[in-house]
Amino acid sequence: MTLSIFILIMIAAIIHAGWNSLIKGSDDKFMSTATLSLMTAGIMLLLLPFVTFPNHAALPYFIMSVLLQIIYYILLAQTYKITDIGLSYPIMRGTAPLLVALLSRLIWGEIIPPLSWLGILLIVGGILWLGYSSFKTATITGIFISLANASVIAIYTINDALGVRASEDAISYSIWLFFISTSMIALWAFKYRHQRFIPYISKHWKSGVIAAVGSSLSYGIILWTMQHAPIYLVSALRETSIFFVIMIAIFILKEPTNGIRITSAFLIVSGAIILRLSISINPL
Numbered sequence: 001m002t003l004s005i006f007i008l009i010m011i012a013a014i015i016h017a018g019w020n021s022l023i024k025g026s027d028d029k030f031m032s033t034a035t036l037s038l039m040t041a042g043i044m045l046l047l048l049p050f051v052t053f054p055n056h057a058a059l060p061y062f063i064m065s066v067l068l069q070i071i072y073y074i075l076l077a078q079t080y081k082i083t084d085i086g087l088s089y090p091i092m093r094g095t096a097p098l099l100v101a102l103l104s105r106l107i108w109g110e111i112i113p114p115l116s117w118l119g120i121l122l123i124v125g126g127i128l129w130l131g132y133s134s135f136k137t138a139t140i141t142g143i144f145i146s147l148a149n150a151s152v153i154a155i156y157t158i159n160d161a162l163g164v165r166a167s168e169d170a171i172s173y174s175i176w177l178f179f180i181s182t183s184m185i186a187l188w189a190f191k192y193r194h195q196r197f198i199p200y201i202s203k204h205w206k207s208g209v210i211a212a213v214g215s216s217l218s219y220g221i222i223l224w225t226m227q228h229a230p231i232y233l234v235s236a237l238r239e240t241s242i243f244f245v246i247m248i249a250i251f252i253l254k255e256p257t258n259g260i261r262i263t264s265a266f267l268i269v270s271g272a273i274i275l276r277l278s279i280s281i282n283p284l
Contacts, residue, residue, distance in 0.1 A: 005225050006276055009237045012221035017244035019214030021253065022207055029080060031200045032208075033073070034189035037182035038201065039212035044179035051172035054163070058173060061163030068156035069181040075149040083142030087134035091146035092153060094127030097239050099154035101232040112232060119275035120236045126267030127242055132260055157235050161226035170224040178216050237275060243268040 054062045079088045101120050104110040112120075160177070164170040189197045201208070218241075226234050246265045249255040 002228075005229050006237070006279070008221055009225055009234060010240065010272075012218045012225075013238060013241035014244050015214050015221075016218040016238075016241040017248055019211040019218070020241070021245055021248045022211055022214070028196075028200070030077065031189075031193070031197060032204065032211075034185055034193070034197060035201055035204050035208040036211045036215065037185035037189070039205065039208040040178055040182040040216055041186055043209075043212055043216065044175050044182070047175050048179060051175050052169070054167045054169075054173050054176060058163050058167035061159050061166060062173065062177060064159050065156055065163060065177055066181050066184070068152055068159060070184065072149060072152045072156065073185060075145060075152060079142070079145045079149060083139065083146065084134050084137070087131045087138050087142060088146040088149075090127050090129075090131030090134075091143065092150045093239055093242065094124050094131075095147060095150035096153040096157065097232070097236040098124045099151060100157055100235040103154065103158060104230070104232045110230060110232065113278050113281070115278035115281065116233070116275060119271045119273075119278055120232070122267050122271030122274060123236050123239055124271075126264045126271060127239060129260060129264045129267060130242070154235075158231055160223055161231045161234070164223045164227050168227075170227055171220070174216070174220040174223050178219075233275060233279070237272060240268055240272045243272075 076092075079092070097120060101112060101117070105112055163177075164173050167173040222234060222238055243265050246261050250257050250261070
């Protein structure tokens with residue numbers, strides 16, 4: 001992994017943190033997700049004439065990715081119904097990069113240097129630490145569903161990486177993937193929640209467009225970097241977006257901070273630095 005790719009992943013993490021911070025205050029997480037999906041589908045529709053459909057080699061991964069995205073959103077909705085987001089989000093986002101690293105090692109025999117393992121564990125530990133206070137009231141069911149969705153995130157991360165590598169065109173693959181997956185979510189919202197969805201769109205479409213551009217650009221960069229760097233590294237560094245979310249919350253949104261947030265931020269940034277050092281010591 002070159003320095004330029006490392007910087008690109010950090011840029012993607014900052015963009016991801018920015019659009020998440022923009023919509024985090026929504027009183028209806030499903031409506032905000034559906035609005036984001038509709039705006040993303042509209043933007044991608046404008047880009048489709050300029051790209052080709054994924055080739056035959058990438059098609060199985062493409063289809064699998066769409067299915068995994070549907071499963072992800074179903075599990076996400078169920079998770080937020082029965083457990084606090086302060087618990088479920090750290091479990092889902094924190095466990096996923098560790099699962100990606102384990103799968104990379106066990107299935108492909110990918111060599112992960114000890115220093116890289118340390119960096120991954122620090123990032124994972126920092127993210128999980130955010131949910132520390134919520135663990136006291138956690139239920140077994142809530143933890144189980146959160147871990148199940150972490151597994152889905154890990155699987156679709158690996159699947160998408162293999163898909164863009166097979167397609168040899170991350171941009172086309174990303175645009176078609178975003179268009180189909182977000183269209184299905186938006187259509188579902190129109191069919192089953194149209195009485196609330198249409199008024200919600202008219203009120204929140206501007207933030208929806210900004211979030212759509214941010215989410216598409218962020219994950220598009222991640223998919224492109226996976227063509228050129230080990231999946232486990234990209235997956236772990238991607239989650240440093242939570243560090244930037246903490247920074248935005250403290251310095252821009254002026255939210256009250258505490259020892260848990262500060263410790264979490266320190267662990268995450270330490271993990272990112274160690275991962276970068278491991279790359280320098282063990283060039284990939």
